[in-house]
Amino acid sequence: MRTVSGYSESATTRAQSPGAPGLLCARELTVCYASRGEPSSPALLGIDFDIAPGEIVGVLGESGSGKSTLALSILGLLPESADIAGSLVFEGKDLLRFDESAWRGIRGARIAMVFQEPGLSLSPVMRVGSQIAEVLRAHRQEGSNHRKLQVEAVLAEVGLTQVDRIYKAYSHQLSGGELQRVALSQALACRPDLIVADEPTRSLDGTRQKEMLDLLRETNRKFGCALIFITHNPGLLAGFADRVIVMYAGRIVEEGPVSRVFRRPLHPYTKGLLQLMPTSLQYAGRTRGQHLPVLPGTLTDDDHLSPGCSFASRCSARTQVCQTEFPAEVAPEKGRRVSCFNYEN
Amino acid sequence: MRNKPRIVAALILLLSLHAAILLAKFVTPYDPAVQNRDFPFAPPTRIHFVDSRGHVHLRPFVYQWKARPDTFNEYDEARDKSYPVRFFIQGPEHKLAGLLRSHVHLFGVEDPAQIFLAGTDAYGRDQFSRILYGGQVSLAAGLLATVISLFLGLVVGCISGFYGRWIDDSAMRLVELFLVLPWLYFLLAVRSFLPLHISPTQTFFLLVTVIGTIGWARPARLVRGIVLSAKSRNYVIASRGFGASDYYMLRRHVLPHTYGILLTQAALLVPQYVVAEVTLSFLGLGLSEPAPSWGNLLANLQQYNVLVSYWWMFAPALALVIVSLGYLQMANAVQELQSGSI
Numbered sequence: 001m002r003t004v005s006g007y008s009e010s011a012t013t014r015a016q017s018p019g020a021p022g023l024l025c026a027r028e029l030t031v032c033y034a035s036r037g038e039p040s041s042p043a044l045l046g047i048d049f050d051i052a053p054g055e056i057v058g059v060l061g062e063s064g065s066g067k068s069t070l071a072l073s074i075l076g077l078l079p080e081s082a083d084i085a086g087s088l089v090f091e092g093k094d095l096l097r098f099d100e101s102a103w104r105g106i107r108g109a110r111i112a113m114v115f116q117e118p119g120l121s122l123s124p125v126m127r128v129g130s131q132i133a134e135v136l137r138a139h140r141q142e143g144s145n146h147r148k149l150q151v152e153a154v155l156a157e158v159g160l161t162q163v164d165r166i167y168k169a170y171s172h173q174l175s176g177g178e179l180q181r182v183a184l185s186q187a188l189a190c191r192p193d194l195i196v197a198d199e200p201t202r203s204l205d206g207t208r209q210k211e212m213l214d215l216l217r218e219t220n221r222k223f224g225c226a227l228i229f230i231t232h233n234p235g236l237l238a239g240f241a242d243r244v245i246v247m248y249a250g251r252i253v254e255e256g257p258v259s260r261v262f263r264r265p266l267h268p269y270t271k272g273l274l275q276l277m278p279t280s281l282q283y284a285g286r287t288r289g290q291h292l293p294v295l296p297g298t299l300t301d302d303d304h305l306s307p308g309c310s311f312a313s314r315c316s317a318r319t320q321v322c323q324t325e326f327p328a329e330v331a332p333e334k335g336r337r338v339s340c341f342n343y344e345n
Numbered sequence: 346m347r348n349k350p351r352i353v354a355a356l357i358l359l360l361s362l363h364a365a366i367l368l369a370k371f372v373t374p375y376d377p378a379v380q381n382r383d384f385p386f387a388p389p390t391r392i393h394f395v396d397s398r399g400h401v402h403l404r405p406f407v408y409q410w411k412a413r414p415d416t417f418n419e420y421d422e423a424r425d426k427s428y429p430v431r432f433f434i435q436g437p438e439h440k441l442a443g444l445l446r447s448h449v450h451l452f453g454v455e456d457p458a459q460i461f462l463a464g465t466d467a468y469g470r471d472q473f474s475r476i477l478y479g480g481q482v483s484l485a486a487g488l489l490a491t492v493i494s495l496f497l498g499l500v501v502g503c504i505s506g507f508y509g510r511w512i513d514d515s516a517m518r519l520v521e522l523f524l525v526l527p528w529l530y531f532l533l534a535v536r537s538f539l540p541l542h543i544s545p546t547q548t549f550f551l552l553v554t555v556i557g558t559i560g561w562a563r564p565a566r567l568v569r570g571i572v573l574s575a576k577s578r579n580y581v582i583a584s585r586g587f588g589a590s591d592y593y594m595l596r597r598h599v600l601p602h603t604y605g606i607l608l609t610q611a612a613l614l615v616p617q618y619v620v621a622e623v624t625l626s627f628l629g630l631g632l633s634e635p636a637p638s639w640g641n642l643l644a645n646l647q648q649y650n651v652l653v654s655y656w657w658m659f660a661p662a663l664a665l666v667i668v669s670l671g672y673l674q675m676a677n678a679v680q681e682l683q684s685g686s687i
Contacts, residue, residue, distance in 0.1 A: 075586050080509060104588045107588040108587035108588035112587065113583075113586045113587075115583050120579040120580065123580045124580075134584065134589065138589055138593070186587060
């Protein structure tokens, strides 16, 4: 296990991460972004989690909570300025010890990513088909004809009907929904064991979001690939994910099966998030000028560095101890964990 | 495009000049080394349409130059016999493109008259022919040195920008060193290390190599900037995320971004390097007589009497100006196209 000086964990008594051990296990995963002459700011602070083969795990958190950093570190795509420590074990091998060529064998083939904004993650000057073929080309030695057939097959799998048109199209010629499916087909091309989807539905409207979720669920069932679904919208996870990990300021504050966490959230942050989900009833009862309820305060850099609970400054249930000490993880029931001194209130 | 007519004009001028220089053997009426000792410093032959009796001819004609008796390098037209200018005329044999044997020249006049479009030099050599042949050397040197510079710049810039860290730092310090290097004196120094007499071919490649290897710094720095911004684009990171190797990413996703800047740089560097060759030849460090190049043609002007008496000896400078302005116009056009202000 590697450590980064300064952040090698204060919370020593932690509950064992629930969920079956298996595909991917992160222990004390810490990521800091260094900038010249300034103290490095941590983006992930000693994260522990496990992903079992074939399960869907939702990662929930607001901007700045470290979700995207988590996604990038699973694929070893963090920028050079990032300093990573801890361990990230994929099928028994620590990914953080991998060199570039070992990473290349994993990326796209065993772990694949569906990037945010598919319009930007596709090259504007290459045909969509050849960009999907690129993935196959990087990992398998096959003839180009065979590769083309595979690309067409995978395009059909993600529910695209006009395969020929899309194969030849450039990214700007496709609609948002089509682009998102193309992005998924890129990730699926080599049949990975784990797909990391970073807000894949962000640029889509409600109907398309629903379609995309159904498609992801279907792929998950059909190919048995595990899915890490990163989002800031708890509404998407209900009825979709098996488990949810709630992140705040670079830490996991709560984790558990989606149904149970959503029915009875324990951490005040989770409670806040769930209460604030706008429903149509809330919209209907409101007149112009009235605002929807928001969680007071914002997530700042100071919250990352505070010795106490990072949510304390915004928490309505905070006590004296919250300011000075980070709450250790506790497992209130089987399969759940939470980091809060006052979760029972 | 804003300056479309100007750009088209520049392009046509540039292309025809290049074509004429490339096909110099066919376009020129005479061999550049053939001397006419009877006609040193003859002024450009006048092209007439109206003869001494006032008759108008459709086909242009010339009179032969005749040295004025008891004077030095002064000529009169011998008006007693006119010689029509003929196109596709038989002349001295040459090999077009090194393969095609031919006697045909684009234009000329019948013996014993001669046509000197840009006058003659001290040995009575046809200046027009020498300019076109000299252009072959000067332009080839400029183009070849540009290719060397851009290639080096591309390689260093790509590696520096893509790999970053200490590689980037050290490469950029090297770039700065080359940017402050006074290349003219550097060239003089390099030349002074070599034997006094080296063959024209060796001289040519020496010139090209030295000019080309000094100029890579600016393109390298520009390419590095482009690569830096290109490598952080989402689709480049995504391609890495799907298992692409560094080489593949560079070639497929990063390199296309640099084409625009390379093209602009090429258009800027060619005239700069042609002028560099001219400067060196002018100083006597380039190709030596009798091989013509624009630099050593202009070197004639180093003699004061030539400078003040024979204006046609400036003609190679005109060619140089056309090439420089033409290429700069092209650079402008490329840059405009790139920035999308079409």
